[in-house]
Amino acid sequence: MEGQTGPMRVLVTGGSGLVGRAIERVVKEEGGAREGEEWIFLSSKDADLTNASETKAVFEKHRPTHVLHLAAMVGGLFRNLRENYDFLRKNLAINDNVLHTAHEFNVVKVVSCLSTCIFPDNTTYPIDETMVHRGPPHSSNFGYAYAKRMLDVYNRAYFEQHGRLYTSIIPTNVFGPHDNFNIEDGHVLPALIHKAHIAKRNGTALEVWGSGRALRQFIYSLDLARLCLWVLREYDEVEPIMLSVGEEEEISIKDVVDIIVKASEFTGPVIYDASKSDGQLKKTASNAKLRRYRPDFSFTPFHKAIKETCDWFEANYDSARK
Structure with a gap:
């Protein structure tokens, strides 16, 4: 890569989170x-x-030559609404x-992590990389969404003014080991895994918030990690992917x-509480x-x-984030 001599020294911010841990494993x-x-791998303690x-x-x-920027303040729907x-x-x-x-230390490449929840609320589907800024985001998380959108703006500005190859990835719903399995503030999939664990242990029903109709695309954290390495090494566009x-x-x-239910061998009843919000019905x-x-x-x-x-x-119930 241009301007790069010798081996890469990669600094991963948010290194102890879901995606950071997956990259570390890969x-x-x-x-x-x-x-x-x-x-x-940096954590917030560092x-x-x-x-x-x-x-x-x-x-x-650490004097990195490359940065994988995953660190962010994140939370589920209800925490976003409050904060x-x-x-x-x-x-x-x-x-x-x-x-x-990174710019001051002459870092060759930065790959930052965005999210599909930054896209416009009113949009056509499927969404793609060209549509990030085409209208306001959903009102529930506009603070997070605009801050993440600005990463794309920064990347373009650094490229235009300084020739920097700083870019970004936009994963869909990520899940896997080391996720945050908090039921109140976590994302839907880890929260459901935690709920199924408790229902199985206590012999109670598994209660699902919403109707179950909402559609999502999920990416396994280890697949995302493998793709992150490819982006870091091979993807040479400033535009997000x-x-x-x-x-x-x-x-x-x-x-x-x-x-x-099948994976966790839960055999009890499943109840859907349709009075709870489904969120956006789809984000294809x-x-x-x-x-x-x-x-x-x-x-x-x-x-x-x-x-x-x-x-x-x-296996990691006692130490998992929940």
């Missing part, structure tokens, strides 16, 4: 790292990235500090529940751009990935 256990490469001097100190210490100002301000600060410091299974893999929450994303680059990439079958996640949660 790098360390699947031979994802190449010879001479150095991988540094530096407060909302603080410019702490961000600078951590770059000074839009905090989500906006903290994520803007994190992103400004990480990108500005959607990392997702195909539109035909879109699945209803009800089907997800059935697969979790196109992975056509990814398929142009990687027609060969094979995703882990959904039921297998769910089974691995359920088994991990059972």
